[in-house]
Amino acid sequence: LPSSVVTYKIRHQQDMVDGTGQVEDSWNNMRARDAAFIDLKYTTYGFSFLQEAVEQALREMLAEDGGMDSMDSVGAYGQQEPYPCYQSDSFDVSSFLALFVVLSWMVPSALMVKNIVYEKEQRLKELMRIMGLGDSIHFLSWALIYFVLNAISIIIISSILKWGRIFPSADFSLLLLFFILFALASIAQSLLLSAFFTNANIATAFTAILVIICFIPAQLSSKMSQVLAIITLIFPQTAMGFGMTMMSVGDENGGVHWATLDQLKLDDFSLSLWEALVALAVDTIIFCLLAWYISAVH
Incomplete structure (x- = not known):
């Protein structure tokens, strides 16, 4: 060989090696990776043995080319790292728990928009304006009722x-705060949507569809950049979906507590549960201001 530096590639069958699309040994994977046909593919399907054979042949060729005696086979030895005890829970609902929460809030949001737009459609809102009721008080009354x-x-x-x-390991007060912020953001979103419609039936259907659409980015987090993920936090349903995923991961890693609020993050990008809570609060403020402004000038 002309040089002592040799570069080679082994192109194994793709389903016989680990994929590179995600982090295998991520912090949210609590189980031991000891399944022969799933976790130990490099050994089970011969990749490691082929690599060792190629490297041994290259060592012998380099030794002979340099005038050295043939090198004895050193061999390779592998051993898995010891893994601590863990509790396996087959009742895992984290993958669709956020969807259930979104669906449970979809009907109240649609009905809230319908009732507000119905007042506008029947000219009741104009009557209340004549009587001296401002838009801010009107929106506040509906917000309090649905809250x-x-x-x-x-x-x-x-x-x-x-x-x-x-x-089971989550702080109850933290769960309450999370859902309170999501409820406030959803109510503010409904107030904003009601400012764009004058037909109650159309507003109801549009709100129900929009709630589902706003949840879609939470299901595509693995294909997003961090910048795009931060932008999608403007949707309360997406922020809630990210938050539920982080709480599910945190519960598997010792619990969801106030002390670890900024440590619960997604694997795909550096987004913490604390930032998701802040995003819900910011969404509430933005939607309320927009609803008040659009209703005043529309």
Whole structure:
């Protein structure tokens, strides 16, 4: 060989080696990687043995080319790292839990928009304006009504997640705050949507569809850049989806607590649960301001 530096590639069959599209030994994977046909593909399907054979042949060729005696085979030895004990829970609902939450809030959001637009459609809002009721007070009254109704759902859902052994290691107060912020953001989003419509039926259908569309980015997080993910936080449903995923991962790694709020992150990009909570609060403020402004000038 003309040089002692040799570069080569082994192109194994793609389903016989680990994929490179995601991090295999990520911090949210709590199980031991000891399944022969799933986790140990490099050994099970011969990649490591082929690599060792090629390297041994190259060493012998380089030794002979340099006038050295043939090198004895050194061989390769591999051993898995010891893995601590863990508890396997087959009841994993983290993949579709966020979708259930979105669907549970879809109907209240659509009904809220319908009721507000119905007042506008029947000229009741103009009558209240004549009587001296401002837009801000009008929106605030609807927001308080639906927040009280959502508060019942928030307590029930948080209790089920905490004591229903779904998020047993999570702080109950943190779950309450998360769903309260999501409820406020959803209410503010409904107030904003109601400012664009004058037909109650069309507004209801559009709101229901939009709620589902706003949740889609949360399901495509593995294909997003960090900048795009931050932009999609303007949708309350996406911010909630990211937050539920991070809480699910955090519960598997010791629990979701106030002390670890900024440490719960997604693997795909550096986005913490703290940032998701802030995004929900910012969404609420932005939507309320836009709803008040558009209603005043429309």
